[in-house]
Amino acid sequence: MPELRSADLSSANLPSVELISPEAREFASGNILATLSTIGPDGSIHVVAVGFTLVGNTARVITSGPTQKVRNIERDSRATLSQLEGRRWLTLSGKAHIERDAESVAEAVRLYSGQYRIPTENPQRVAIVIEIDSVLGSPGMRP
Secondary structure, eight states: OOOOOOOOOOSTTOOOOOOSOHHHHHHHTSSOOEEEEEEOTTSOEEEEEEOOEEETTEEEEEEETTSHHHHHHHHOOEEEEEEEETTEEEEEEEEEEEEOSHHHHHHHHHHHHHHSOOOOOOTTEEEEEEEEEEEEESTTSOO
16 A cells, blocks of 8 residues: 655644544544554664544543653653554654643543543553654545
8 A cells, every 4th residue: 555654844833734634533533442652762662552532633642650651752752653444544653742730631531531431540640642743544544
């Protein structure tokens, strides 16, 4: 399948760009797990299965604070989400950060609950927030 690449949006003063097509948004809003890839402490790629939500060009993942993926993002902010179902696929990459404040975590849980299920209580929960700047995917996933 052909690979679609977004432009590099790291330059300052660029206008807001819609990176993700309506078809990709619909695909990302399904109850389909994805993988989250981060850079491990030894430079290897650390990949785990996650649920994620997408609002605008921002993806969110909820997780427990003392996990390897959180430690990885705190050390190196690069993160990639990939979702696959049949011949359709979507990969979203960008810079990530960890949000720990109650309001941000509650919003991430609210979004997750609407798409997947209500998660069990977790007093150590944090939100991984990824500002998407690159999109790859099967045909129709980019505008």
